[in-house]
Amino acid sequence: MLRKIAVRANIIYVFGLVIIFAGAIWMRVNLPPMPFSDRDTWGYLQPALSQLATGSLDPTHRGFLYPAVLGTILKIWPNFVAISVVQHGAGLIAGVFLVVAWQRMRIFLPLGRVVQPCYFLAGWLMLTVYLFSYASILYEHTIRPEAFFPLITILCILLATEVSRRILIKSSRTISYAILVVLLTVLSFANYYLKPAWGLALLVAMAPIMAIPGQVVTRKLLPLCVGFLIVLALFIVPERSFHRTVNGNSSFLARTAFCASGEIIYGVLKQDSSLPASDPLQTAAQQLLPYFEAAMQPPHRSLPFGFSRLNPDTLMYGGAMDKLRKMCHENTEELIAACFTYYWRAWFHDPLAMLRKIVLQIVYFYCPWKSVIYAQGQDFHLTARLQESLSNLQMIHNESSYSWPPYQKYKQQLQAWVDQMPNRSIPSFIVALSTLLNPLYTPIVLLSAGLALWTLLSKTSRFSGLQPSARWCLYLLSYNFAMTFTIAVVHIVAVDRYHFSQTIFSILSQSFAAIFLICAVSHLRGHSSVNAK
Structure with missing residues (x-):
């Protein structure tokens, strides 16, 4: 009987996920086919256009990785529609891996009748918030590296989950550890070269590697060396070469x-x-x-x-x-x-003033009434964005790039859609959900982090069942803090792309933290009941 109930629950859960993905695809299909551009677009697009139009590279002050991706996309499919298709595809695939990661990290939570239904509901909510996020959809539809950032981020978290799972179950398969370490190293650095604001989160992503038990050389050092050699070949050397002529x-x-x-x-x-x-x-x-x-x-x-x-x-x-x-x-x-x-x-x-600047930037992110965790925008204002995109394209300085036919077609498509594109908006219930979750983020973070630390530092046996979930809760929460701290040290957090680009691991960490709190209450109540008997 219980098995039948579990099977039905799983079917309902999967059906719900399918509906969410279908709605997310529908939202993206109803946007104009060509991508938007903003004031930063020329820095990413000009190197790709110059390479395709003239055969010679014209680098800008931006990093090399995203322009290289744009150049590859346009070389394979010389139409700017390809950029929005690929970037929306990356966003949807990130949603798939988000669900996979969510299922794989279930092992860190204790068993319980209350936990599973809550875990399913949290999975639906988490996927809905990410896939229907105003910021996520907008970044996917704009020529910006933030379009690929969620995908690489969730892959890093998934790989870290797999490493941690093997540590938890005491796996002895050295080859699996080695492969995971290499992949995690490469993707963590890829995310940094895609978006330097990732910063200290790179170390957070790779932290589980340090906890791998036994055989230090074959499970840690050798795979790390292989990973760093790949990073050197794929990112460091090309970056230096890319900026040889521009500093x-x-x-x-x-x-x-x-x-x-x-x-x-x-x-x-x-x-x-x-x-x-x-x-x-x-x-x-x-x-x-x-x-x-x-x-x-x-x-x-x-x-x-x-x-x-x-x-x-x-x-x-x-x-x-x-x-x-x-x-x-x-x-x-x-x-x-x-x-x-x-x-x-x-x-x-004035060290105190410098510290104050950093602290205030971190406070900005975690301040409940600032509502900067999840975007609450609704209308896309498509006509205005198309007009703005046309204006921003004038910043592409290399005139030879203008002669490339697909670029000319892109400008013509933007102009053609300006007058015929109806407005699109995020469903009201998604905006309401984001509005509700924004002020809840910091209280949930503080409560779960405090309880997790108490669980790990407590010497009583009643908390032993919560320790894996406590460690994982702190690990997930540290992504937001590490990236926000990085930005606070060298820049300002009060820039939309710096905090809204964190949506995928913000909702993941908030969801897991909430489930951890539910598990803790259920665990302690069950422990109290046993003692009472």
Whole structure:
């Protein structure tokens, strides 16, 4: 009887998943066939177009991986519709692997009559939130690397799950460990080269490797070496080759860190301005201060959360960075050194202010009333996005790229769809669900993380059954923290693509944390009942 109930429950669960996928496909099919472009698109698209149109590479300040993917797609299928088809396909496949990962990590939770139905419901909810996310669909339909980020991320989590499962059941198959370690290493680095904001989350993804028991050489060191050699061949060497003729990408981290710490660096410059006129620091301060002070004068862009005087983007694009580049004689190495020198001097000048900046950026992500975990947008405003896409394409600087026929066709398609494209929107219940889950995220994170730590540190036997789920709960929650911390250190979190791109592991970690709390209550109640008897 129980087996029949379990079979029926599984059938209902799978049927529900099919309906969710069908709805998600329908949402994507009803968008215009060609992808959108934004202000960053030219940096990704121009290298691909120049290679296809002229046969010579024209790199930009962006990384090489996503432009290489675009070039491959357009070479195989020379139509810009291919980009949106492939990217939406990647998003849907990410949903498939999300379900697979969810099922595979069920092993970390204790058995119980309450757990399974809750686990099924959480699986439906998790998949619905991800596949119908306003941000997820929009990123898939825009020429941006965020389209592939969820797929590689969930593959990393799935591989980490498989490693951890084998550790839990004490598997002795060395070859399976080795293969998983190689794949996890390669994909973790691939995600970093696709989206550098992944940052410290790379270490989180690879953390289960350190827990692999026995045979250190064959299960850890050798596979890691193989993985790093593949990373060297696939990512590091091509990246260096790609940017041999342009140095913007190599200085991007330094420039970003400089501008994001601009409010504190302003204090450093004010201090330097009082030095003797013969001091080079005084000369540099006198040249840079007018640009900083101009950035503080209205009108200026709205200030991001945690900033009281200036917007980092104003420094990056408003003249200060151009002036610093000229002071460094247009030499990239000198520019990087100058940016990092001021960044570290800001730490010495006012470490509390630098810490405050980082903490406030993390607070922004976890603040319940900010609602930045899941996008709550509804209308896609397709006509406006198509018009904006046409405007953004004018930023493609290499004129020879314009002559490539598929690119001309892409522009014509955008123009043709501007006047005939009806608006599309996310279902209201999805928006309501995101609105509900946003403020619940942080309380669930804090409760589950606190309980998980208590479970792991407790010496009583009644918590032993919860320890695998406690470890896994903390592991999943650490993805959001690691990526948010990375962004907070060098940039600002209050940028939509930085927090909404985390949707897939935000909903995964929140769902698992909620189930962990339910399991803990059920486990403790059951333990109390046994003791009472």
